[in-house]
Amino acid sequence: MSALAEAILFMRDFNPLVYSLFVFVFGACIGSFLNVVIYRVPVGRSVVFPGSHCACGEAVRWYDNIPVLSWLFLRGRARCCGCTISVRYPFVEAFTGLLFVAVWWRFDPLAATVFSLYVSGLVALSFIDFDTMEIPDRFTIGGFLIGVGLSMAVPSLHLTDPSGVYAADALLGFFTALQGAFIGSGLILWVALVAEVVLRKEAMGFGDVKLMGAIGAFCGWEGAVFSLFGGAILGTAFIIPLAVRKFFQGEDLLPKRGAARGRGEGEEDGAGEGEKEGWRIPFGPSLAGGSLVYLLWLQEPFDAYVHAFAQLLADF
Numbered sequence: 001m002s003a004l005a006e007a008i009l010f011m012r013d014f015n016p017l018v019y020s021l022f023v024f025v026f027g028a029c030i031g032s033f034l035n036v037v038i039y040r041v042p043v044g045r046s047v048v049f050p051g052s053h054c055a056c057g058e059a060v061r062w063y064d065n066i067p068v069l070s071w072l073f074l075r076g077r078a079r080c081c082g083c084t085i086s087v088r089y090p091f092v093e094a095f096t097g098l099l100f101v102a103v104w105w106r107f108d109p110l111a112a113t114v115f116s117l118y119v120s121g122l123v124a125l126s127f128i129d130f131d132t133m134e135i136p137d138r139f140t141i142g143g144f145l146i147g148v149g150l151s152m153a154v155p156s157l158h159l160t161d162p163s164g165v166y167a168a169d170a171l172l173g174f175f176t177a178l179q180g181a182f183i184g185s186g187l188i189l190w191v192a193l194v195a196e197v198v199l200r201k202e203a204m205g206f207g208d209v210k211l212m213g214a215i216g217a218f219c220g221w222e223g224a225v226f227s228l229f230g231g232a233i234l235g236t237a238f239i240i241p242l243a244v245r246k247f248f249q250g251e252d253l254l255p256k257r258g259a260a261r262g263r264g265e266g267e268e269d270g271a272g273e274g275e276k277e278g279w280r281i282p283f284g285p286s287l288a289g290g291s292l293v294y295l296l297w298l299q300e301p302f303d304a305y306v307h308a309f310a311q312l313l314a315d316f
């Protein structure tokens with residue numbers, strides 16, 4: 001282990017609170033950048049230039065741009081024109097900060113660096129998918145390529161067996177990532193095909209298939225499997241209250257494609273999506289959420305479970 005990694009681990013054990021706070025602030029700053037990514041990438045604008053500015057055109061001063069704190073201090077209103085600053089900004093900053101704290105406690109410094117990049121990508125693509133119903137290829141295909149590359153550079157990203165033995169060479173990292181990507185995207189492709197036959201409507205976009213490739217490259221096939229089914233459960237938990245509300249408003253739960261058109265729907269919720277595609281829900285945030293739950297909490301028990309299950313099938 002490098003001297004830098006050792007120094008980081010020393011600081012962590014020396015003062016856990018200061019370590020956590022430092023990591024949180026770092027993550028919140030990255031979250032601040034992710035806010036820029038979320039708003040600019042879908043419209044094709046540069047994420048570095050120009051600097052942050054308000055909706056009124058005024059440049060944001062550095063002291064009004066401090067993650068989380070500035071929003072609280074300004075009580076969600078811009079200093080220049082008094083317009084509302086969405087609560088999403090401090091939320092993304094605080095959420096990214098918390099994710100970083102979890103990542104930097106969970107993994108050794110080298111793996112934590114890689115997974116910091118990974119969770120940052122997940123946060124950005126989730127909000128972009130939520131806003132636009134699309135995930136740009138630079139996150140999905142780009143994530144797959146970066147995941148394969150980093151799996152070769154840092155093979156210890158992939159736990160190779162439940163006893164905790166780490167893979168030691170680049171080739172093994174390469175094949176583990178590739179296997180994860182193919183099993184992940186292959187699995188969701190089958191689920192999508194079956195869902196399309198059963199529901200007789202397009203169940204998910206090809207962006208989700210590509211995203212599963214990126215998740216598999218970073219998390220291995222076990223992580224990809226968990227992200228798909230765990231993500232579906234997670235997504236359902238969020239959808240049920242919405243579905244109940246929709247039901248009592250007398251709307252179809254699963255409108256056929258185009259059925260909502262011309263019925264004046266989408267007025268109550270004010271959502272543009274409601275008008276053009278019935279009731280569409282982005283699946284990207286669910287997959288990303290499933291992947292986070294796996295990576296940060298359930299990797300070891302879930303891997304042990306699926307490996308035991310695979311062994312059972314092999315014995316059978």
Ligand SMILES: [Zn+2]
Pocket residue numbers: 054055056057058078079080081082083
């Ligand atoms: Zn302004």
